Amino acid sequence: MGELSIEHLFKAYGNHPVLADMHFTVNEGEFVSILGPSGSGKSTLFHLIGGILEPDAGDIWLDGEKINGKRGSISYTPQTPSLLPWRSILKNVMLGGEIQGNIDKNEAIELIEYAGLSGYENAYPFELSGGMKQRAAFIRSLLSPQPLICLDEPFSALDEFTRLEMQKWLLSIWQEHHRSILFVTHNIEEAIFLSDRIIVLSQTPAYVKEIFTIPFSRPRDEDLLLTEEFLAWKKTIYRGLGNDVQKNY
Amino acid sequence: MKQLMQKGWKPVLVLVLLISIWELSSRIFQVPSWLLPAPSLIFRTGVEDWLNYQHHILSTIRLTMIGFLIGSTSGIVTAVMLHVIPALREALYSLLIISQNIPVIVLAPLLVVWFGFGILPKIIIIALVCFFPIAVSSLEGFRQTDRDLLHYMKMAGAGKQQVFWKLEWPSALPYVFSGLKISATYSVMGAVISEWLGADQGIGVYMTMASSSFRTDRVFVSILFVIVLSMLFFSFIMLAEKKMIRWKPEREE
Ligand SMILES: Nc1ncnc2c1ncn2[C@@H]1O[C@H](COP(=O)(O)OP(=O)(O)O)[C@@H](O)[C@H]1O
Numbered sequence: 130m131g132e133l134s135i136e137h138l139f140k141a142y143g144n145h146p147v148l149a150d151m152h153f154t155v156n157e158g159e160f161v162s163i164l165g166p167s168g169s170g171k172s173t174l175f176h177l178i179g180g181i182l183e184p185d186a187g188d189i190w191l192d193g194e195k196i197n198g199k200r201g202s203i204s205y206t207p208q209t210p211s212l213l214p215w216r217s218i219l220k221n222v223m224l225g226g227e228i229q230g231n232i233d234k235n236e237a238i239e240l241i242e243y244a245g246l247s248g249y250e251n252a253y254p255f256e257l258s259g260g261m262k263q264r265a266a267f268i269r270s271l272l273s274p275q276p277l278i279c280l281d282e283p284f285s286a287l288d289e290f291t292r293l294e295m296q297k298w299l300l301s302i303w304q305e306h307h308r309s310i311l312f313v314t315h316n317i318e319e320a321i322f323l324s325d326r327i328i329v330l331s332q333t334p335a336y337v338k339e340i341f342t343i344p345f346s347r348p349r350d351e352d353l354l355l356t357e358e359f360l361a362w363k364k365t366i367y368r369g370l371g372n373d374v375q376k377n378y
Numbered sequence: 379m380k381q382l383m384q385k386g387w388k389p390v391l392v393l394v395l396l397i398s399i400w401e402l403s404s405r406i407f408q409v410p411s412w413l414l415p416a417p418s419l420i421f422r423t424g425v426e427d428w429l430n431y432q433h434h435i436l437s438t439i440r441l442t443m444i445g446f447l448i449g450s451t452s453g454i455v456t457a458v459m460l461h462v463i464p465a466l467r468e469a470l471y472s473l474l475i476i477s478q479n480i481p482v483i484v485l486a487p488l489l490v491v492w493f494g495f496g497i498l499p500k501i502i503i504i505a506l507v508c509f510f511p512i513a514v515s516s517l518e519g520f521r522q523t524d525r526d527l528l529h530y531m532k533m534a535g536a537g538k539q540q541v542f543w544k545l546e547w548p549s550a551l552p553y554v555f556s557g558l559k560i561s562a563t564y565s566v567m568g569a570v571i572s573e574w575l576g577a578d579q580g581i582g583v584y585m586t587m588a589s590s591s592f593r594t595d596r597v598f599v600s601i602l603f604v605i606v607l608s609m610l611f612f613s614f615i616m617l618a619e620k621k622m623i624r625w626k627p628e629r630e631e
C-alpha cells in the first residue's frame with residue numbers, strides 16, 4: 130500500500146507552464162524527498178496528487194488506481210501546520226480520520242503521548258509552540274487512513290535546533306508506522322538525512338532532473354551529519370542541482 | 379475583571395465629576411427644569427414614575443428582541459446562501475455592499491404607509507437595520523477562510539458540507555459576532571425610532587409624550603434607558619462570544 134506513480138505530468142497556470150513531463154515513483158514504505166528551488170512547482174505537484182487540481186496531461190496512480198482529480202486518497206500537510214484553531218489538539222489529530230468516517234480515540238491519545246504532547250490533549254493550537262504544532266499535524270497524518278503521506282516543507286518555519294529534533298522524531302515515528310512519505314524540502318541536508326531517495330527538480334517549468342538513492346542504513350542518528358560520506362553526498366547533490374539553481378540555496 | 383476594576387476607575391471618576399458639575403450648576407444658575415433638569419430630579423422621576431413607564435420598557439425590549447432575531451437570522455442565512463451559491467453571490471454581492479450605505483431608517487415612513495402603525499412595520503425596520511451589518515460581516519468571514527486549511531480539508535476528502543461545518547462556519551464565527559454586536563446596538567435605536575412614528579407603547583412613545591408636554595426629566599429618563607438597554611444588549615452578545623470563542627489567546631491590553 131502507498132505506491133505512487135507520477136507519469137508524464139504536465140501542468141500550466143494559464144500560459145505559464147509549471148510542471149513539464151514530471152515522472153517518478155514512490156515505492157511502498159519508502160521515504161522520498163523532493164528537492165527543488167522555491168517557485169519550482171512543488172506545492173503545485175502536491176495539489177495535483179491531492180486532487181484539488183487536474184493535470185493538463187499525464188496520470189497519477191496510487192496503488193493501481195488512477196487518482197487524477199480525485200480527493201481524499203492521500204494525507205497531506207500544507208506548509209503551515211494547518212491545525213484548526215477552534216479544535217483541541219485531540220480533536221485536531223483525529224480530523225483526518227473523522228472526515229473519512231473512522232475515529233480511533235485510543236490510538237490518537239497514544240500517538241499524542243508519543244509526540245510528547247501529553248497533557249495538551251485539550252489545549253488549543255495557539256497554546257503550542259511551532260514544533261509542537263508540526264508534531265500534532267504529523268500525527269494527524271498518521272491517524273488518517275490514507276497510505277501515502279505528503280508533507281510540504283513541514284520544518285521550513287522552525288529554527289535550526291527544533292528542526293533537527295523534529296527530523297529525528299519524524300524518522301523514529303515513521304520507522305514504527307510504516308507508511309510511504311513524499312517530503313518536500315529545499316534543504317539539502319534535511320533531504321539526505323531523512324530520505325531513501327531524493328528527487329531533484331529543475332527550475333520552472335519543473336521536470337525531474339536527477340534521482341539519488343541514499344545508501345545510509347537505518348536507524349539514522351545525528352552523528353551521521355558529521356561523517357565524510359554525508360559531506361560527500363551533500364557535494365554530489367549540490368552539483369546535481371546544477372549551476373542555474375545553485376544560487377537559490 | 380480585576381484589571382477592569384483597576385483601569386475602570388478613571389472614566390468612572392470623570393463621569394461622577396461631570397454629573398456633579400451638572401448638578402451644582404443647575405442649582406447655582408437655577409436652570410429651569412424643562413430646559414435641563416438636574417440629575418437628582420431625573421433620578422427622582424425615574425424612581426417615582428417607574429410604574430407609569432415600566433410597561434413601555436418591556437414593550438421596547440420585546441420589539442427589539444423580535445426584530446433582532448429575525449434580522450440577524452435572515453442576515454446569517456443570506457450570507458450562507460451567497461457564500462455557497464456562487465451565481466447568487468456574483469449577482470448580489472456588490473448590491474449588498476452598496477446598500478449598506480443606505481441609512482435604512484429613512485425607509486421607516488414608507489413602511490408605515492404600507493403596513494400601518496402595528497407591530498409589523500416596526501419589526502421590519504429593526505430587522506432591516508440588523509440585517510446588513512450581520513450579512514456583510516458574515517460574508518466577509520466566509521471569504522477570509524484560510525486557504526491552506528481549505529486545501530487541507532479538500533485533499534483530505536472533505537465534501538462541501540464537511541468543509542462548511544468543520545471549517546468555514548467556525549472560522550467565520552468571530553465575524554458573525556462582530557456583526558451581531560453592531561446590530562445589537564442598532565436594534566435598540568431602530569426600535570425607538572420606529573416607535574416615534576406611531577405606536578401605543580414603548581420607550582419611544584413615552585419619550586414623545588414627555589417631550590410634547592415639556593417633561594424634559596422624563597425625556598432624560600427614557601434616554602437613560604435607551605443607553606442602558608443598548609449597553610446591556612451589547613454586553614450580552616459579547617458574553618456569548620466569549621463563551622463560544624475560546625480558541626484565541628486572551629488579548630493583552
Ligand atoms: N493558483 C496559481 N495561479 C497561478 N500561478 C500559480 C498558482 N499557484 C502557484 N503558481 C505559480 O506556479 C509556480 C510554482 O508554484 P508552487 O507550486 O507554489 O512552487 P513551490 O511550492 O515549489 O515553491 C510559481 O511560479 C507560482 O507563482
Ligand SMILES: [Mg+2]
Pocket residue numbers: 171172173208281
Ligand atoms: Mg511551496
